[in-house]
Amino acid sequence: MKYKSLIGKMTLEEKASLMSGKDFWTTQNIDRLGIPSIFLADGPHGIRKQAAAADHLGLNASIPATCFPTAATVANSWNLELGEKLGEYLGEEAVAQQVNVLLGPGINMKRNPLCGRNFEYFSEDPYLAGKMAAGYIRGIQSHGISACVKHFAVNNQEERRMSIDTIVDERTLREIYLTAFEIAVKEGKTKTVMSSYNLLNGSYTNESTHLMKEILRDEWDFDGVVVTDWGGSNDRVAGLLAGNELEMPTTAGETNEEIIRAIQSGEIAEEALDECVDRLLDLIYTTEIASNRPNEYSVEKHHKVAQWAAEESIVLLKNDEKILPLKKGNTVAVIGDFAKSPRYQGAGSSIVNPTILDNVLECFDNSDIISIGYEPGFERYGKKNSKKISKACDLAKKADVVLLYLGLDEVTEAEGLDRQSMRIPENQIDLLNSLCEVNPNIVVILSCGSVVEMPWINKVKGLVHGYLTGQAGARATVRILTGDVNPSGKLAETYPVRYEDTPSYYQFPGKEVSVEYRESIYIGYRYYDTANKKVLFPFGYGLSYTDFEYSNIQVFKDRVTFKLTNTGDVSGMEIAQLYVGCMSKDIFRAKKELKGFTKVFLEAGETKEVTLSFDDITFRYFNVKTNKWEVEEAEYMISIGASSADIRLKGTLLVEGTGAPLPYDKEKLPTYYAGVASNVSLDEFENLIGYKAPVSKWDRSQPLGYNDTIAQCQYAKGGAARFAYHLMVFAHWFLIKIGKRSTANIIMMSIYHMPFRGVARMTGGIINMPMLDGILMIVNGRFFKGFNHVLKERSKMVKVAKVKKTMPNAIKET
Structure with a gap:
């Protein structure tokens, strides 16, 4: 241990105190030993440090910071250098805010x-997500602070995220859901990992020794700190045994006492606690920010970097008749509420208070675009308004080109809630349909952070997808439209034709106890390619204002080389993608998988030789019989493409295997071997996971407990609990009716799907677990006994707090 001497000076109480937060965002300090607090802040795409009241839902404003494009956006750049550079600027701002x-x-x-x-996430592909994350981490940590990669692991739905049990086979867990984390740990060297709220195959993730010890610590050699998601601790002692050092936020000492009692009873060896303390101390001392570090940065410079990131990430999806870039002298009508009030980031714990916010209408003033006016065209939150459509059509008649800004609003994409459909609001489609009748030259600029259906796409000539481009996204988009910047982004996820085509359609979200990942390894393009399912836009797709030619592929044992030529008349960047597919049929596989990529800048007419090297991930698969990574001896197809569906070059390579036994009985897994795993039977899924899947529905005959959700009060024996449930549902309905959708969402995010234990874990000690026992008595039909229990435990807690408060003064007097 690095800090053995210091730990030897600590009391048991002091050691335990370090294992949970001091308040909502800081760790505990021990002044007598010179151990300071450290500050943790939200910030995947910008720093969210709250100056006043702290919360984890983005309700209260934070200190101004640069709002960079979100991860879903930057992933479309496929630029690892950009990811690292953004990390550096995020790290600089983090240091400035201490x-x-x-x-x-x-x-x-x-x-x-x-x-x-x-x-807030990068991709449907673990290789791309992991490589981008590693870049961010290196950049952030170059300033001497820590990144915190999250949410470990298999956290893929927001509804019931604090209590859902994710049922997934081991191979899929390793190959799909853990590979990005593995890359982030091994290549990014992240100092901190955040555990997710959910259970994984029956165990809460932060209590899973398989996940936390066997994989994270032993296989990946992670020696940093694991922190819970806020309020994400279920059994504090079980979490500590699994190696979860830090619980956030504070529980006002309640879980510290649990740790102390566990050590005194012998349930935990004090040496195990010492190891956790040692890792936390290392994080504290290696990220300590000296008071003389800069507390300012160039706001303008960071804004320019945000613009650069957006310019490289915007994706051109359609360009019929080369309507883009806009021709000099063309007049344009700017239509759509998102043009005036840009949709540039998500909602929830990642919401950033931007330092500057570019506006599309103002950006036109510095361009060659001749704007003849602006009309909102639609109500932002879905309400129909025929007058706005009529005004927009009147304007559109006068323009050469219509720039139509469509997308999803802030309350549709938010932490704590899943979307209800894959469509954009109907009132926006009504606007588009009306505009088509008066002007055929429509370019849609789409603003949303995730996949949407586009049954309307044949009605537009151009489609520019910005995703969520951050505070400088408006100017970046205008520069794409005018041709000042040649678009180079490509999709980091597949766009199906309709939601029903998605492989997890039948198993999303888990509504009650569990969610079954019956599609196994077949997510995203792995499914669509293998099942030959038609898609709207394939993974890796994106257009340019120039053309690229691929030639001269050569496959070697450790790499593939080829030539890339810009055959157009303008300079541009091309994202070349390496896919590998095993030609053996002995183990079910996706048709091909991304195993490498590079972004290449080429002047008009220029040719470059490109090399993509193979690594230890290129040919591996996880064998459930040997319980380790293996290589199947076989011929492999080596493909170079402009997207997963646009393969330009092919070669083959015979790869020597590790000689592992075949992991599956092919006859028991026909759907998986056929590659059409979108509606797998329960029997076949159980053959895959190797055991009987747990019952996915609530047992309504049982009393409600710590890990049942407040939503389950609808089945409670206590009339007061059922009344509270119906009151909550009514309040949610009423707030939506009067247009208070953000407030309505808060009910769903922070109350409806929260397990009862979250009431204690998220209130900073205002309600403790003994008081929660009384609340559950009320819920389960023992109102008066429960009410008295709550009052009794509250009184007891207040007395203990008073004693603790007077203890330091008593020590000083002696």
Whole structure:
């Protein structure tokens, strides 16, 4: 241990106190030993340090910081250098705000398009997500602070995220849901990992010794700190045994006492606590920010970097008749509420208070675009308004080109909630349909952080997808439209034709006890390619204002080389992608998988030779019989493409295997071997996971407990609890009716899906677990006994707090 001498000077109480927060955002300090607090702040795409009241839902304003494009956006750049540079600027701002641990990046897989937090994650592909995350981490930690990669692991839905049990087979867990974390740990060297709220195959993630010890610590050699998501501790002692050092936020000492009692009873060896303390001390002392470090940065310079990131990440999806870039002298009508009030970031714990915010209408003043006016065209939150449509059409008649800004609003994509559909609001489609009748030259600029259906796409000539471009996104978009910047972004996720085509359609979200990942390894393009399912836009797709030619592929044992030529008349950047597919049929596989990529800048007419090297991930698969990574001896197809569906070059390579036994009985897994795993039977899924899947529905005959949700009060024996439930549902309905959708969402995010234990874990000690026992008595039909129990435990807690408060004064007097 690095800090053995210091730990030897601590009392048991002091050691235990370090294992949970001092308040909402800081760790505990021990003044007598010179151990300072450190500050943790939200910040996947910008620093969210709150100056006043702290919360984890983005309700209260934070100190101004640069709002960079979200991870879902930057992933479309496929530029590792850009990711690292953004990390450096995030780290600089974190230091300026005295932040020791920046809670990001988020790298959960985009299993389903409706996950409400997809805007905060990179990709449906673990290799791309892991490589981008590693860049962010290196950049952030170059300033001597810590990144915190999250949410570990298999956190792929927001509904019931604090209590859902994710049922997934081991191979899929390793290959799809943990590979990005593995890259972030091994290559990014992240100092901190945040555990997720959910259970994984029956165990809370932060209590899972398989996840936390066997994989994270033993296999990946992670020696940093694991912190819970806020309020994400279920059994504090079980979490500590698994190696979860830090619980956030504070529980006012309640869980410290649990740790002390566990050590005194012998349930935990004090040496195990010492190891956790040692790792936490290392984080504290290696991220300590000296008071003389700069507390200012160039706001303008950081804004320019945010613009650069947006310019490289914007994706051109359609360009019929080369309507873009806009021709000099063309007149344009700017239509859509998002043009005047840009949708540039997500909602929830990642919301950033921007230092500057560019506006599209103002950006036109410095361009060659001749704007003849602006009309909002639609109500932002979905209400129909025929007058606005009529005014927009009158304007559109007068223009050469209509620039139509569509997308999803802030309350549709938010932490704590999943989207209800994959469509954009109907009132926006009504506007588009009307505009088509008066002007055929429509370019849609789309603003949203996740996949949407586009049954309307044949009605537009141009489609520019900005995703969520951050505070400088408006200017970046204008520069794309005018041709000042040649678009180079490509999609980091697949766009299906309709939601029903997605492989997890039948198993998302888990509504009650569990969610079954029956599609196994077949998520995103792995499914669509293998099942030959038609898609709207494939993974890796994006257009340019120039053309690129691929030639001269050569495959070697450790690499592939080829030539890339810009055959157009303007300079541009091309993202070349390496896909590898095993040609053997002995083990079920996706048709091909991304195993490398590079972004290449080429002048008009220029040719470059490109090399993509193979690594230890290129040919591996996880064998559930040997319980380790193996290589199947076989011929492998080596493909170079402009997207997963646009393969330009192919070669083959015979790869020597590790000689492992075949992991599956092919006859028992016909759907998986056929590659069409979108609606797998329960029997076949149980053959895959190797055991009987747990019952996915609530047992309504049982009394409600700590890990049941407040939503389950609808089944409670206590009339007061049922009344409270119906009152909550009514309040949610009423707030939506009167247009208070953000407030209505807060009910769902912070109350409806919260397990009862969250009431104690998230209130900073105002309600403790003994008081929660009384609340559960009320819920389960023993109103008076429960009410008295709450009052008794509250009184007891207040007395203990008073005694603790007077103890320091008593010590000083002696």
